[in-house]
Amino acid sequence: MDHSITEAHHAIPAPDGYHAMPRLRRRLSEIRSYGYRPTEAKLTGQQLLIAQLTALGLANKEIAYLADISETTVKAHISAALRSLNLKRRTQLCRYIFEGRLLGGE
Template identity: 50%
Template sequence: MCDDSEVFRFGLRTVLRSAPDLVLVAEAPDSSRALALADEHVPHVALVGHDTPGNGALQLVRELSTGGVKVILLSETGTRADLVAALTAGACGFYVRSVSPARLVEAVRAVVRGETRLDEHLLNNLDEPTVPATGERPTPETRLTARQQAVAALVAQGLTNSEIAASLHLSQATVKGHITVVLRRLGLRDRTQLAIHVNRGRPGGRPPPRVGPAPPMTV
């Protein structure tokens, strides 16, 4: 896990050690130390604070997920823009820091199984289109709602329609409809082109590998 707050890390340490199937292998106060420890211990999951010092939390998410580590990002307040950015960076989970211990432990288990887990409270506020800053020219992306952007980010991670539906609490028909709209607005032909489009800014241009569970789960 990685967070600059010693108090918050202590809380996470206590929560993780209460779960008999989870093993805490390392903790770091900044992104550079986190990457070094990830190389050394190769954990299944990394818990990353949104305000991580160093190169920044999103860059840390990109680098960890590209290396095969499943990342859950923990945000101070949590906005729909933060959630979409986290998914686009490759995060498999996104929660506000006030998430309950039981829900966080279950999220760790779920992402190791290959699932994506998101803060349910944030999912209710994803249907408004992104508003560009004053003076900025609208782009195809800003004409997408935050939910459509979230769907696109999950497509880029290699999730199926049923997995996306479960993650965003939608029907598969709704997911399919969102993908159709996204493809049309971005001028893309299929979900492969969509994945390439979303992953263009990722290191190596590839989505994070989806690895299966290997007990015990290391964090």
């Protein structure tokens, strides 16, 4: 599965209310370029990517836009990651990502 962002995706205008996010797009590219580190809970690559974007403080709608998936799919990946890690809250998932140094380059 190719996790790279296509050039066509960059050409899509941001939805109303979104500001230009060049710094965030660079961070997303950095995360993807490091690859996916295996975790004890064996999160799928997409679950880990969504968890990483969640840890950066993005809302589901922002994650959906950047990852080019639906908001419902984002929610499903977050729920699956929480179940895999036996966590209850999104904040616990963020802490897991930061404490496990799973943002790459750290």
